[in-house]
Amino acid sequence: MLILPYEGAEQTLAIDHYLWTCVERPVAQATLALDALGLHCRFEVKERNPLTTALVQQEPMLMVCQDSAVELFLAFADSADNADFAPALEHCLYLNIELNSAGICYAKHGHSRKGRTAFTPDEIAALQIKAERGDDAWSVSFLVPRALIAGLTGYDALAPGNTFALNLYKISETKEHEHYVAYNPVAVPTPNFHLPEFFALTRVS
Helix, strand or coil: CEEECECCCCEEEEECEEECCCCCCCEEEEEEEEECCEEEEEEEEECCCCCCCCCCCCCCCCCHHHCCEEEEEEEECCCCCCCCCCCCCCCCEEEEEEEECCCCEEEEEECCCCCCEECCHHHHHHCCCEEEECCCEEEEEEEEEHHHHHHHHCCCCCCCCCEEEEEEEEEECCHHHCEEEECCCCCCCCCCCCCHHHCEEEEEC
16 A cells, blocks of 8 residues: 655655556656645656647547656545545446647546546646656646645545556557556556556555
8 A cells, every 4th residue: 555644755656567458668656745735746757759649638538648748547435434535437437538749638527437627727727737748758737726625525534544547658558659557566457547446455544
């Protein structure tokens, strides 16, 4: 189980499980920190000339998985009684926040892959996304507001003592650059990141 300190040290996690088809193999990591504002996340990617076609945030949201993108998935129990939380489709709320190297965001929440609810423009603005790009690397940082998660779950899911689940990904579905990389392995034969049962259980300490 991953332990995430509340108002404690940052946790840096390597995204290094290369899955399915990987025409390219970029190196990526994410740094997480938790405080009263919410969950802070920063992705860093070593990748020259990342594919970036989505340049403007718009409605409906563009599916930036065709670009070179990074993605945070979070899953939460449906009640505050979550000591024995075992994430699975249809039995937990989960959300994904996906961003390309320009900081363009695709984000939704729900209980299954179909029929999920898109983040509103105000919810995307509340993520406070910041993207930076260099010659052979890029990064993107954002905040998942504690109030946003509490509003979706109905309880303070990021409070100390609670358990949730997460996974982190680096992806591009464009065939010339195709790759699927995960923090926690996903043991299925075809590409699918929307599987909370493969997320890493995470305890707020």
